[in-house]
Amino acid sequence: MTAQGEQRRVVHRTAFGLVRGVSYALRTAGRIAGAFFLAAFSILFLNYVVLSTDKAHAYRNLDPGLAECRDGLANGWTILADTGRETLRSTMPIDGDGWVDVSNDEDAAIDRDSRWATRLRCALQRHRVSARAPGGRDLAYHFGFIEFQEDGEPYALVSREGASDSAIDSAMLRHAMDTEMRAKGMPATMVKPVITQLDALKKHLSTGSHYVIAFVHGWRHDARIGDRNVADLRLYAAHAARFLSQRCPSDPSVCDMDVTAIYIGWRGARVDERGLRRWFGDTIGGFFGNLSAGATLFDRKPVSEAIAPAAISALRTLETTLSAPGTHNKLIVAGHSLGGNMLASGLKDDVIKAVRRHRFGETLPPILGDLVVLINPASEASKWTSIQREVWMKLADHADANTPAAEVERDDGYFPTDQRPVLMSVTAALAFPAGGLRPGDCAWIGLDVDDAYAAARRKIRSRLSATDHMFDAGVDYDWATHDLFPTFKFDFRPAAGFLDRVAARFEGRQPRGESCSAPAPVDLGAELLTLPLRTLSLLAATFPFQNTAREDSHTIGNLDPPRPAAGVLADAQPSAAPFGTTHELLGLDASGLERHHPYATLADDTLDCPRSDHWLTRARVARAARRGNFWDSADLVPGSFGESGPAARFLHGLQLTGIAPITRPNDPFWNVRAFDNALSRHDGYRLSSFICALNQLVMDNITDAQSLMSDHQGSQSP
Numbered sequence: 001m002t003a004q005g006e007q008r009r010v011v012h013r014t015a016f017g018l019v020r021g022v023s024y025a026l027r028t029a030g031r032i033a034g035a036f037f038l039a040a041f042s043i044l045f046l047n048y049v050v051l052s053t054d055k056a057h058a059y060r061n062l063d064p065g066l067a068e069c070r071d072g073l074a075n076g077w078t079i080l081a082d083t084g085r086e087t088l089r090s091t092m093p094i095d096g097d098g099w100v101d102v103s104n105d106e107d108a109a110i111d112r113d114s115r116w117a118t119r120l121r122c123a124l125q126r127h128r129v130s131a132r133a134p135g136g137r138d139l140a141y142h143f144g145f146i147e148f149q150e151d152g153e154p155y156a157l158v159s160r161e162g163a164s165d166s167a168i169d170s171a172m173l174r175h176a177m178d179t180e181m182r183a184k185g186m187p188a189t190m191v192k193p194v195i196t197q198l199d200a201l202k203k204h205l206s207t208g209s210h211y212v213i214a215f216v217h218g219w220r221h222d223a224r225i226g227d228r229n230v231a232d233l234r235l236y237a238a239h240a241a242r243f244l245s246q247r248c249p250s251d252p253s254v255c256d257m258d259v260t261a262i263y264i265g266w267r268g269a270r271v272d273e274r275g276l277r278r279w280f281g282d283t284i285g286g287f288f289g290n291l292s293a294g295a296t297l298f299d300r301k302p303v304s305e306a307i308a309p310a311a312i313s314a315l316r317t318l319e320t321t322l323s324a325p326g327t328h329n330k331l332i333v334a335g336h337s338l339g340g341n342m343l344a345s346g347l348k349d350d351v352i353k354a355v356r357r358h359r360f361g362e363t364l365p366p367i368l369g370d371l372v373v374l375i376n377p378a379s380e381a382s383k384w385t386s387i388q389r390e391v392w393m394k395l396a397d398h399a400d401a402n403t404p405a406a407e408v409e410r411d412d413g414y415f416p417t418d419q420r421p422v423l424m425s426v427t428a429a430l431a432f433p434a435g436g437l438r439p440g441d442c443a444w445i446g447l448d449v450d451d452a453y454a455a456a457r458r459k460i461r462s463r464l465s466a467t468d469h470m471f472d473a474g475v476d477y478d479w480a481t482h483d484l485f486p487t488f489k490f491d492f493r494p495a496a497g498f499l500d501r502v503a504a505r506f507e508g509r510q511p512r513g514e515s516c517s518a519p520a521p522v523d524l525g526a527e528l529l530t531l532p533l534r535t536l537s538l539l540a541a542t543f544p545f546q547n548t549a550r551e552d553s554h555t556i557g558n559l560d561p562p563r564p565a566a567g568v569l570a571d572a573q574p575s576a577a578p579f580g581t582t583h584e585l586l587g588l589d590a591s592g593l594e595r596h597h598p599y600a601t602l603a604d605d606t607l608d609c610p611r612s613d614h615w616l617t618r619a620r621v622a623r624a625a626r627r628g629n630f631w632d633s634a635d636l637v638p639g640s641f642g643e644s645g646p647a648a649r650f651l652h653g654l655q656l657t658g659i660a661p662i663t664r665p666n667d668p669f670w671n672v673r674a675f676d677n678a679l680s681r682h683d684g685y686r687l688s689s690f691i692c693a694l695n696q697l698v699m700d701n702i703t704d705a706q707s708l709m710s711d712h713q714g715s716q717s718p
Helices: 003-050 067-075 079-088 106-112 170-184 197-205 228-247 273-294 297-322 338-357 382-392 405-414 441-445 454-473 479-488 493-507 524-542 615-622 688-699 705-716
Strands: 124-129 139-147 158-161 164-167 209-216 257-265 330-336 371-375 423-428 583-586 649-652 669-674
Touching: 067 124, 079 106, 079 124, 124 197, 124 228, 139 197, 139 228, 197 257, 197 297, 209 228, 209 297, 209 338, 228 257, 228 688, 257 297, 297 330, 297 338, 297 479, 330 338, 330 688, 338 371, 338 382, 338 423, 371 688, 382 669, 441 454, 479 493, 493 524
Parallel strands: 139 257, 209 257, 209 330, 330 371, 371 423, 423 669, 583 669
Antiparallel strands: 124 139, 158 164, 583 649
């Protein structure tokens, strides 16, 4: 064979080998892609078909006019407290998220008597917690529901025929309207048909005096019987009834106030997690429930935004009903998780418009009801910063060569000193200080020098010591909005921090940038075990093409203003991007409220939520030398007899973080970073101190500018 022929044979063999290699690689890639596609399809099929909750189903839509509901509205149901009180005598179970309140369990009531499966479906209910102690007073409240379909459409009430539901028809409506006309002696023009859950609530709230708590639940919840968020709202309602009962002797205007809790329900639970636990037990069912539900955040968030206009419309209808002339009613609206996103989405344009129409020096009126509270909202920070920018554009931010200090100080009056908060977001924060520690901070904190910052350093050491303890015990913070939400927005940097914290716990060290504790001795074995975690953390932090726009990927309560380049932690330098969190919330260890009080014990438990009149003005006046900046509810000028501070500690600005306050002391928009003993975890909002503090903002006259300011100025005169 010639050399030329041999060369051709080699070329052919090489080409054939390359073709075979490429073909094999393509087949392998195809198999991998097919397996991946099959796995993805299986997960989607499992989540959206096998484990899916009903797409259009109302859980609490029984007509309140039915006999099962009328009896409860007349007398009040004690079954939940009675059933739970028996269990409390023997056990008080605790899970990883806080208390599992056995005295507030609808499933336990149904296990005791199956008829409660029907009664608890009433669209309007009345519950009572009986007092057992001598001289105690029963707590009573109403509980109503408004549920929405995924397109925002409300549900009509249903009636009962035997054991089955039946739609309300024209004859039923006519009969109900005629009955009301005869009972109340009304002309036909004054009687309106009750068709939806909203109609039933309007009718209930149209007479009498009311204190209303409206709650929009979040991700992985709905209005079904046994849902934990429904139990949470009952806990809030019973607390409010307790607080009003306590105030009645000194304030007759609240004695006749009827507490009504309104649960805004929607399909936040895409996966039937409770069914999985029921079928496979808490361990296996809970694991697969968490795994399946974790993939539905991106699916449920757009639904919460689609429902927002309908939910806001319903709440505005209730607000109008409560605002009738001659009435003395209160309305606080709260949204948790994606419920907070629903409120933030639905109210953003209204708030921006209110700021644009606001006149210098006038009080900004409430946006909805008396106060809107977002609790651990799973919502983009941009929905809050867009409001902050509207205010920022109207004010002189800080003095410079072109802006005299007098102009900056004048703009403090854009909102007056008697301005109350109208919109508040509260998020369980990860750690102090906001933004973490810089290289060199710990050296400065450790200085033992009696300079102007000595007291500040002692406070910082104390705060860091508390943070170290939290990391040692397993820090409680809102991981769902801090880590998970950005991951779904393709920002993997918070997830990288989470992986590093997990590795740090295994290695026995404090997380980087969060502590000044001395490094733990190197443990090569632990470092080898955590190498995959640290590698994955590095890859997540440096992954290319991820979303780095923090206002779009971070949530409202997890966007802190960037720390200025100059100064130390005790300085208050202006941030170049003054948008994000604005206040802090801490617990009061000596309050007696700093725990979860079981539902069934609220009528008898030692629980004090005193009046907190004027505390906000007293806090601002106490910092008059600093134009009210960095006010602290733990530091108040003296008030009148019987006036105390709030049940939790509110602070203006991010204190001891090197950042000057990004809002004025009187700003009505509070974006609050809360810490472990004030608000814990994503669903850790059951502490009685937190519930009391929120209610005090609405129940009490927390500002009184004229009298306090003049009294303080008089006391300062020579």
